[in-house]
Amino acid sequence: MNLEEVLQSLPADASEAIVEHNFSQPFLKALGFDFQEIVPQFPVSRRAVDHAARKNTDEDAFLTSHKNPFLYMEVKGRTENLSDKNHPDYRRAVLQLKHYLMSPESKTVRWGILTNSHHVQLFRKHGKVVHPVTPCMALSGDCRRLIKDIKRRIEEPNRALIIAVYNNKGGVGKTTTTLNVAATLAMLKKRVLIIDFDPNQSDLGDALNLKPLQGKILDVLKSKDPSIRDVIKPYKFEHPRLKEPLSFDIVLADEDLVSELDETRLKQQVKFHALRRSLEAVQADYDYILIDSPPNWRIFAQKALYAADVVLVPARHDNLHSLQNAGTAITQFIPEAQAKRQEAGEAGPIALPIFMNNAFRETGPQIQLMHQAITRIIKEARRNANGFDLTPYFYPKSRKGHENRKMIAIPYMAYISRADFMHVPAAFAFKPAREQYLNLVKEYFV
Ligand SMILES: Nc1ncnc2c1ncn2[C@@H]1O[C@H](COP(=O)(O)OP(=O)(O)OP(=O)(O)O)[C@@H](O)[C@H]1O
Ligand SMILES: [Mg+2]
Structure with missing residues (x-):
């Protein structure tokens, strides 16, 4: 039969x-x-x-x-x-x-x-x-x-995992995470591409002292058969103690995406799936593609999430809005992107567990306040978002009947702002930062 x-x-x-x-x-x-x-x-x-x-x-x-x-x-x-x-x-x-x-x-x-x-x-x-x-x-x-x-x-041959780094709260470490996760994966000999999809700030390119592009990405996204290939640039980190430079690829932000067109015109000219399709064209050449997204829920953030397989959500333990917004991203924005993908007969993206960036190492009153706030956010999501359970996203080690409030975290590190001033990824320049990001990368990816 x-x-x-x-x-x-x-x-x-x-x-x-x-x-x-x-x-x-x-x-x-x-x-x-x-x-x-x-x-x-x-x-x-x-x-x-x-x-x-x-x-x-x-x-x-x-x-x-x-x-x-x-x-x-x-x-x-x-x-x-x-x-x-x-x-x-x-x-x-x-x-x-x-x-x-x-x-x-x-x-x-x-x-x-x-x-x-x-x-x-x-x-x-x-x-x-x-x-x-x-x-x-x-x-x-x-x-x-x-x-x-x-x-x-x-x-198909193995294709890159596409990761959007997103929280619609500003200043939680999206750009820092994109850069250092990419650097760490590159040190592990993975082929990595990062995309600066926050053209209002172009912080990612700035962090490496690279100037934004003009019009190039707009052309790619508007084209019938989009491919990001022609706008990819290599980034190399050299050091006397390294036998060969460490490297990953980058697509810089495009200033014209924000200066040439208002959002309504941009939405008309750039199809919803344009970023996803343009990345698929190079997906087999990389192990990981990371997209740095802006701190809002407008066109670039929407396209970044639509393009992703998974979403990495940084938050800050001492910033209530960043915790609330992490919850909103998972209960509302990611499902919106999923619904759009489903219209195209595809699945994705899914949220990875939230991680606390810039976190304190020691426990203390602030940590208690954070746990109380998270408990409220989880309860509210259950009530307002159709029974959605955020527990595994905040507390990934928790199991039914076995509460475990351990969270994934990157501590506050002065090295990170020092590296900012030096225009290099902290994970390349400083061993303590490297160790922290290696833990993070092992927790999530390898
Ligand atoms: N773990 C950390 N330790 C110390 N400083 C950090 C850490 N993570 C981020 N920072 C600093 O916090 C600031 C904000 O980080 P970043 O620019 O990565 O946030 P963002 O979420 O991308 O911001 P935006 O929403 O504006 O795009 C930067 O100055 C960065 O150097
Ligand atoms: Mg940023």
Whole structure:
């Protein structure tokens, strides 16, 4: 039976076992894996994911070696609701798939599929990040397009993770974070591109003593087939103790984006997806692309979030508005960007846990005030944002029934402003800053 016949023959209330037995093999086969390339009940951290798959090589057959899985598929019964993002069935299933993908034995796995044979969703694993790359799609009627879409994505070479750094509160460290995370990833030999998408300030280029462009990005964004490639510049950091310079690439801000056109005209001329498409053109050349965004929720911030796979949100423990705005970004702005992406048949972006920038090391009255404020923000979000639970975004180590208020943080460091004056990333110039950012990068990405 081919996949469509299988789908038609399955009863509407088919149990997990029935779906697994009848649907999994034909579906994975349609994605290009033959019988010898699929292992059912693949053991992962004392449990088992329903299917693991990987193309065989001349030396190594996956069915016999069980080595280096490439893709996991978790199967559910047809009565489980995977089409409603807020449904407990869906949330549980995603957590389970993420757990498998993040397990130490899953190092080589790059893709995760969640399906109940009514719906299917594809997730990507990039370093420590798992993010959806397609919305939850219906498997009905002619599913050739859907299969083609998933197949195309999983066969592509590894592409950069696109990270927007965003909080609509000003001065929380968006630019500093973009620069130092990029520098740290570059030290780890990752290929990194950073984008200054805050043309009103152009702080990112300024931090490296590089002058803004004029008109170039506007041309890229307005073009029919946009590619950022022609406006990329290399940045190199040289030091006598370094065998070779440390480097990453940068796209500088474009002054004309703010001086030539008002926001209404800009919105007419630059399509919503223009930044995303222009980055996709170079996405296979990098491991990470970071976008520095402005402190508001207007055109550039909206496009930056729309373009991203994930959003990194800095806040300050001693600034109430930065905490509130971090909550608003996660409960309102990111879902707005998700809705726009869904209109284009895509998924994303998702929020990473918030981190406290400029944080004090010691505990004290200010820390207590911060926790009290966060508790209020979490409660309000539950009430006003459809039951949205912000807890894991503020307290990523917290588990149900086990409260843990440890937060991800970068301390206050005088080195950071010193590096500002020197026009170099602090992580390149000062060891203590390097160590802090290395911790941050390991927490989130590698
Ligand atoms: N961890 C830190 N320790 C000390 N100073 C810091 C730290 N993080 C940021 N700063 C300083 O705080 C100031 C604001 O940082 P930054 O420009 O990165 O914020 P921003 O969110 O990009 O601001 P804007 O909203 O205006 O774009 C800068 O002078 C920067 O050097
Ligand atoms: Mg900034």
